[in-house]
Amino acid sequence: MAQQEQLNQEELLAKYDREHAYRTKLGFLGWLVLIVGIALTLFHLFTAFRGVYPSQIQGPIHLGTGLLLIYILYPAKKEWAKKPGVPWYDVVLGFTALATNYYIVFNYERIVSKAIILGYTDFDVIVASVGIILLLEATRRAVGLPIVIIASAAIAYGLWGKGIPVFGHAGFEWSNLSTEMFFKTNAIFGIPIQISSQYIYLFLFFGVMLVKTDIGKFFNDLAFALTGRFTGGTAKAAVAASALQGMVTGSSVANTVGSGSFTIPMMKRAKFRPEFAAAAEASASTGGQIMPPIMGAAAFIMAEYTGVPYSEIIIIAIIPAVLYFSGVFMGTHFEAKKHGILGVPKDELPKMSMLIKRFDLLIPLITIVGLLLSGRTATYAALWGIGAAYIVSLFRKDTRLSVKETINALAEGARTALPVISACATAGIVVGIVVLTGLGGKIAGGIVQLANGQFFLILFLTMIACIILGMGLPTTANYVVTASMAAPAILGAFPDIPIIAVHMFVFYFGIVADITPPVCLAAYAGAGIAGANPMKSGVNAFKLAIAAFIIPYVFVSNPVLLLQNDANIMNVTPALVTALLGMAAISASMMGYFNKKTNMFERIILFAAGILLVYPEITVSVVGIVILVVIYAYQRFIKKDSGTMPAV
Incomplete structure (x- = not known):
């Protein structure tokens, strides 16, 4: 039964989340994936302990190794993921992608110093060209086509901007554009991939450790013990549990399927409508990415873009998160009252007395929060959080990892990070083109002009842009693009608004795209579990999460809710x-x-x-x-x- 449930989860993930449509029948190459995945995780743990390498060494190792794994794990067509084995050409492409990135590592001194003065060689241009093409193809496989289309359009704009009547520019030769994007630190190896290699990978691995040690299950039990007995208790518990788990999974769809396989059937048994059960899980799972203290991967990049320390961002995000989940809680309460749905009988709920005895399982989370608030770096906090999770797990048989399970967890850390690695690198292409051509300022000016300088109209147009991009891009890539292109429109027109308020604005609307019809993948995944109509589930999720469409306007208009402006x-x-x-x-x-x-x-x-x-x-x-x-x-x-x- 448990095995069948696991298979159903994997099918739903592969259907609604491109990131999970990977091969599982690798044959002898499974050993290669295992060894390389372990090595990549150990590399990040090592650099977190001793200090990261320069960005043009750390980044290429991070990206190149990740691309090798993507080509072996992700087939050219999603439907081929069930076929056994790996085609020879995917192995060749993977090692070629590895070689193009490690070329930067082995030629580091020349590339960062001499090449800037003497210029790049023809072979450098070939390596950069192959590296960019292989990155885009790997991203298409692991993340999806929309972000590749946007990056390709950005490259085309960089090459042929002279012939574009609107937002035109002088244009670049391919030899200059390719080397600028691949060898320097303002595009592929810019801020997004640097943050991915320094912080995001570690926090994703921290999430893997919580799941593998079953510490994450403690969050579920705690949520049901606290809220299950109240009106509509199953739905409220699902919201609480998904909020707690969602802050460490980083994926709306993955959290919906993971938590929803347990919570959605419970809600249906309590007589909630199937489409509402799917919607409650999807809206809570999506909101997990705005839930402090971990939040989504994009929050780490936000800290770099805004200059606001991550330790402050997790404090700033508390009130918006409270408002969001209060709105979802209230929605479930009113739905339950409307249909006369009561809470779960007390004898069916986890015993709080037993959970109190397991409160030590919160030590990993407390460790991370405490270190961040004490002023330690996110890298340091994540490293100690991972260590705390492993040590705490050793004290109980049901949480303890065997040697084999520990090895598999190290490899799983790499696999979990692959879509984020490729998305960050590809989003970096867009950022690089925006910087090189000055496109960000031009778009900002265009939005301001179109809105005739009207405050709420500028916000509305920015919101639409974020939601449309969010329908095709993962949250991290969406934030990188909108922070580069849309956020400057608000900041340019209204410089008195705190920069963190503007960036939180675009961050929020990128996230809620997962529950905004017509493309609402988290709701569709929930509908798959609930046996509900996908579009009705999406509409219900939109209604439940309506707060997320209003709160950003509130905290931009009144930044005291973000603890700004002498709050x-x-x-x-x-x-x-x-x-x-x-x-x-x-x-x-x-x-x-x-x-x-x-x-x-x-x-x-x-x-x-x-x-x-x-x-x-x-x-x-x-x-x-x-x-x-x-x-x-x-x-x-x-x-x-x-x-x-x-x-x-």
Whole structure:
């Protein structure tokens, strides 16, 4: 039974998440993947301990080794993943990709010094050209076609910008453009791949350790013990559990399938509609990437782009995350009340007394948070967090890893990181072209001009751009692109807005693309488990996560919610309270239930009250409070109860 469940999870992941459509029947090459994967993880652990190498050594080792594994693991067509063995040409392509990157390592002194003065050789141009082509193909296999199309369009723009009437430029020769992108540190080996090789890989491996040692299961049990007994307890527990697990998995779809295989059937048994069960899991799993203290991989790149230390970003992100998950919690509560769905019987829930005895399993997470808040680097914190997870796991039989399991965990760390490695490198191409051609400034100016300088219209156009990109790009690559091209539009037009608020804005909307119809892969994956209509699941996920579409406007308009602009308890508290009330009103409107079932007019009024409550002006928020109180009083004392709706 467990084996069949595992197979179903893998099929869903391969169907809805390109990153998981990899070969499992490798034959004798399985040993090569195992050895190379272990070596890559040990390399990152070693450099985290002794200090990283220069970016043009660390980056090529990180990327080149990753590309070798991608070509062996990921077939040219997703459907071929089930075929046994690896074609000879994929092995050749993998080792060629490895060689082009290690060429930089072996020629490091010449490339970083002499070549800048004397120029690059013809052979350098050939190596760079082959390296770029193999990177794009590997990214297509491991991540998908959209990001490759964007990167290819960026390259074409760099080459033929002179012939483009809008946003044109002088253009570059291929010999100059290819070497600029491949050998220097402002494109492929720019900030995204540097952060991937220094921080992201380690935190992804930390997530693998939590899963492999079953420490992650403790999060599930804790969530059910805390929330399961309340109205709609299965859905609320699913939200809490997915938030805790999602902050270390880094993938909306993977978290939806991993947690959802357990939580979605439970929600269905509790009489939640199948499409709602899928939506609750998908919206919570997607939100896991904005949940401190780990957050998604893009948060590490954000720290580099904004100059705000990661230890501060995890504090800044707390209130937005609270608002997001409060909105999802309230949505599940109103849905449960509407259908009369009660909590889980106490005797069916994990015993809190037993969980308290296992609180030492939180030590790895506490270690990371404590070190980050003490001012230690993310690399240092991740290294000690990994060590703490391994040591803590040794004290119990059910969490202890055998030697074989430890070896497999090291290899799994590499496999988990492959899509992120290729996505960061390919996104670096886009960033490099933006910098070389000045495209970022031109697009920013175009957005400002199109919006005629109107604040909310600029935000709206930026949001649309982020969501559209997010439908085809993984979160990390989406953030890199939008931070380079869309964020400058807001900052250029409104320089008084804190830079972290703008970057959080584009970060949020890149993430929610996974639950925004019509392309909402996390909801589709949840629907696969629930046996629900995918589009209905997507619409329900959008309604549940409506907070994510409103909160970014709130914290850009009122940065005190990000603890900016002289934030203190006197101005943060009323802003937070009114925002939470606003989330309650908007969730009630979306779900069609407040104190009683609501009609269309009441839903419109509730939504309007919610917008007024989250608006960053206390006088406006007071009007929202009055409307909310009136609606509640009307439903509580005047309106007749039409009864709960039957669950479908």
